[in-house]
Amino acid sequence: MARVEFRNVVKRFGDVDVIPDMNLVIGDGEFVALLGPSGCGKSTSLFLLAGIYLPTAGELLFDGHVVNEVEARDRNVGIVFQSYALYPHMSVRDNIRFPLRFKKTPREEALGRVRAAADLVHVGELLERRPGELSGGQQQRVALARALVKEPQLLLLDEPLSNLDATLRLTMRTEIKSLQKKLGVTTILVTHDQIEATTMADRIICMRAGRIEQVGTADDLYRRPGSLFIAGFIGSPPVNLITGQAVDGAVRAGRVAFPFNGAPGGVTIGLRPEHLRFAEAGIPGRIAQTEPMGREILYVVETDLGHVRVLEHGASAAHAAGEPVKIGFSPDDSLVFDTATESLMTGARVHPPLF
Amino acid sequence: MAARSRYMHRAESVALYGFLVAVSLPIILPYFWLVTIAFSARTGVAETMVLWRSTLVLVPAVIAFWLTAMLARNRRQMWLGMAATALVAAIAFGLLVGPDLHLRNFIFLVEPDFASVVRSRVGEVHGAMQFPNVWHAFANSLLIAGAQTVIVVTVASLAAYYLSRWQFPGRAAMLRSLLVLHAFPVLTLIVPMFLMLYWIGLLDTLFGVILVLVAFELPFAIFIMKGFFDAVPWDIEMSALTDGASRRQAFLRVVLPQVRNGILAISVFTFIRGWEEYIFVFTFLVRNTNWTMSLYMYYVRDDVMGVDYGVVSAVGVFYLVPSLILYVAAQRYLMQMSIGGVKG
Numbered sequence: 001m002a003r004v005e006f007r008n009v010v011k012r013f014g015d016v017d018v019i020p021d022m023n024l025v026i027g028d029g030e031f032v033a034l035l036g037p038s039g040c041g042k043s044t045s046l047f048l049l050a051g052i053y054l055p056t057a058g059e060l061l062f063d064g065h066v067v068n069e070v071e072a073r074d075r076n077v078g079i080v081f082q083s084y085a086l087y088p089h090m091s092v093r094d095n096i097r098f099p100l101r102f103k104k105t106p107r108e109e110a111l112g113r114v115r116a117a118a119d120l121v122h123v124g125e126l127l128e129r130r131p132g133e134l135s136g137g138q139q140q141r142v143a144l145a146r147a148l149v150k151e152p153q154l155l156l157l158d159e160p161l162s163n164l165d166a167t168l169r170l171t172m173r174t175e176i177k178s179l180q181k182k183l184g185v186t187t188i189l190v191t192h193d194q195i196e197a198t199t200m201a202d203r204i205i206c207m208r209a210g211r212i213e214q215v216g217t218a219d220d221l222y223r224r225p226g227s228l229f230i231a232g233f234i235g236s237p238p239v240n241l242i243t244g245q246a247v248d249g250a251v252r253a254g255r256v257a258f259p260f261n262g263a264p265g266g267v268t269i270g271l272r273p274e275h276l277r278f279a280e281a282g283i284p285g286r287i288a289q290t291e292p293m294g295r296e297i298l299y300v301v302e303t304d305l306g307h308v309r310v311l312e313h314g315a316s317a318a319h320a321a322g323e324p325v326k327i328g329f330s331p332d333d334s335l336v337f338d339t340a341t342e343s344l345m346t347g348a349r350v351h352p353p354l355f
Numbered sequence: 356m357a358a359r360s361r362y363m364h365r366a367e368s369v370a371l372y373g374f375l376v377a378v379s380l381p382i383i384l385p386y387f388w389l390v391t392i393a394f395s396a397r398t399g400v401a402e403t404m405v406l407w408r409s410t411l412v413l414v415p416a417v418i419a420f421w422l423t424a425m426l427a428r429n430r431r432q433m434w435l436g437m438a439a440t441a442l443v444a445a446i447a448f449g450l451l452v453g454p455d456l457h458l459r460n461f462i463f464l465v466e467p468d469f470a471s472v473v474r475s476r477v478g479e480v481h482g483a484m485q486f487p488n489v490w491h492a493f494a495n496s497l498l499i500a501g502a503q504t505v506i507v508v509t510v511a512s513l514a515a516y517y518l519s520r521w522q523f524p525g526r527a528a529m530l531r532s533l534l535v536l537h538a539f540p541v542l543t544l545i546v547p548m549f550l551m552l553y554w555i556g557l558l559d560t561l562f563g564v565i566l567v568l569v570a571f572e573l574p575f576a577i578f579i580m581k582g583f584f585d586a587v588p589w590d591i592e593m594s595a596l597t598d599g600a601s602r603r604q605a606f607l608r609v610v611l612p613q614v615r616n617g618i619l620a621i622s623v624f625t626f627i628r629g630w631e632e633y634i635f636v637f638t639f640l641v642r643n644t645n646w647t648m649s650l651y652m653y654y655v656r657d658d659v660m661g662v663d664y665g666v667v668s669a670v671g672v673f674y675l676v677p678s679l680i681l682y683v684a685a686q687r688y689l690m691q692m693s694i695g696g697v698k699g
Contacts, residue, residue, distance in 0.1 A: 073598070085588065085593070098600075099599050
């Protein structure tokens with residue numbers, strides 16, 4: 001188990017700064033998620049940790065020791081690839097045993113550990129099969145067993161669930177999480193799926209264009225997103241963003257004025273669909289479309305400020321398309337960002353329009 | 356209705372087979388001639404009756420097989436029909452062709468000076484060429500083809516892996532030039548190659564020929580192997596590295612097994628290329644102890660053709676057998692050449 005640290009790490013491919021300057025500490029036994037859209041440098045960070053890429057500058061530390069020059073094979077890192085990367089010409093048993101061969105583990109002990117690792121992820125029955133004969137979920141479990149069998153000090157998961165179907169993803173999510181808690185191994189999950197990150201990880205590191213945008217728990221990122229980018233990235237359906245101008249105690253956007261307690265300037269208001277409700281007073285509009293989602297209904301409301309999405313509980317639509325409505329919300333749920341810097345204005349609130 | 360449509364379907368596939376047989380006739384007929392003559396021709400007798408008689412058995416047999424396949428109502432009937440046809444054909448073959456079959460044309464396998472023996476049968480003993488033992492030529496051919504294959508496969512695998520995995524300046528140009536190298540007619544280079552070998556001192560040595568063959572076979576083999584390596588995902592290599600393998604171990608244990616079919620394919624093709632090699636051995640090898648099977652074949656034809664084409668055919672059949680065995684053994688792998696890697 002290891003405490004992992006990035007100190008001013010830079011990774012450059014040719015002229016491209018994939019990671020301009022990364023500083024991060026991951027505690028021993030922690031489960032963190034690197035979350036971000038594709039191409040944001042999260043997989044690169046993972047490969048830096050695994051020792052497949054060499055940092056261009058800066059230091060990588062495991063338990064306080066610089067590991068920049070330590071080769072991949074000596075880092076004792078387990079990794080599960082998005083494609084699972086099983087060795088197609090070997091049986092499941094040989095796949096899981098592969099890492100032990102290089103550690104010169106005695107045969108009896110190795111086979112015992114293979115069996116234990118396989119049982120841990122419920123593939124004990126499949127040891128004789130070839131990877132090609134397994135389903136996606138089974139291949140994934142085998143990949144996990146192979147990563148765990150060498151008792152790694154660090155477990156890296158690169159989009160491990162993205163090739164599974166929805167039901168299996170749910171099961172594996174729970175399983176990986178409880179496995180991590182049981183083994184206590186420091187784990188880093190790379191994903192572009194916010195649900196995966198928020199459900200599994202203790203802490204989420206949100207990345208954008210190679211930089212760390214915000215670090216926090218799922219709750220932090222959802223309630224207090226540090227920037228417009230994170231507000232837009234976390235939450236589904238996505239947040240409604242309204243740009244306006246703050247003057248004389250109100251934010252003016254189109255013909256709508258939101259009472260506001262902050263300083264004048266350009267601001268962007270973020271309102272999550274699930275925090276909005278139809279009320280006596282609020283943003284006036286007309287329902288353009290209803291989208292039943294099972295337990296909830298998503299209304300798309302045509303307003304002066306563009307389309308606003310409102311999520312309401314209930315299986316059947318209480319409002320029909322074309323109906324005029326007013327959208328209200330609680331001021332505590334509102335997010336206000338500085339349009340110029342895109343960062344959250346802490347403590348700033350807007351109130352729903354009064355008419 | 357169902358029966359009728361099944362009948363139509365079967366008629367279609369039978370017609371297709373007929374077409375395939377028809378277009379492969381130009382290849383099949385010479386082999387048919389070669390095999391029949393090798394086992395039946397007699398010294399000094401230019402007789403073609405055996406050919407006609409074996410055709411008389413073979414053609415009706417093929418047609419009968421064909422008809423059974425089309426007319427049989429079920430699998431059992433078909434097998435019965437086929438067995439009956441085969442039995443009748445075998446008996447007819449035994450009666451019509453059997454008495455003419457013999458192995459005397461294969462005398463060269465046991466008697467190095469067979470040319471004199473063959474000539475003495477027609478009362479002509481002078482001027483027969485001194486042939487080396489055929490097994491010696493066979494071993495030479497085996498050595499050339501085998502050594503060439505080992506070198507080509509080793510070098511091509513390593514070079515192709517490097518070309519597939521590493522970015523270096525001039526990589527694209529190198530790949531293009533690989534193909535261009537293969538485009539030149541070999542014959543244009545034969546005189547300079549002869550002079551080069553002479554200066555190096557490898558003229559009239561098997562090793563010289565092996566080097567030349569390797570040089571000509573490598574570009575294409577590298578190109579084929581590069582395609583196979585390109586198909587091996589990076590992920591499994593990275594996975595091997597994090598699993599504790601060195602780069603060499605990852606290459607040997609994880610990457611190389613994925614390209615097994617590619618290695619098999621270039622092995623078979625390179626071996627057969629070396630086995631059938633004629634131009635280079637003819638130009639660069641002089642001593643008859645250095646003869647390969649192709650040279651042996653050439654000189655046998657040169658020396659006894661007018662007298663006895665049965666022996667020539669027999670040498671041909673003998674020359675053919677190793678390639679045939681190799682193809683039959685490897686065809687299972689050659690057919691699935693493009694399969695590799697795992698999909699989730």
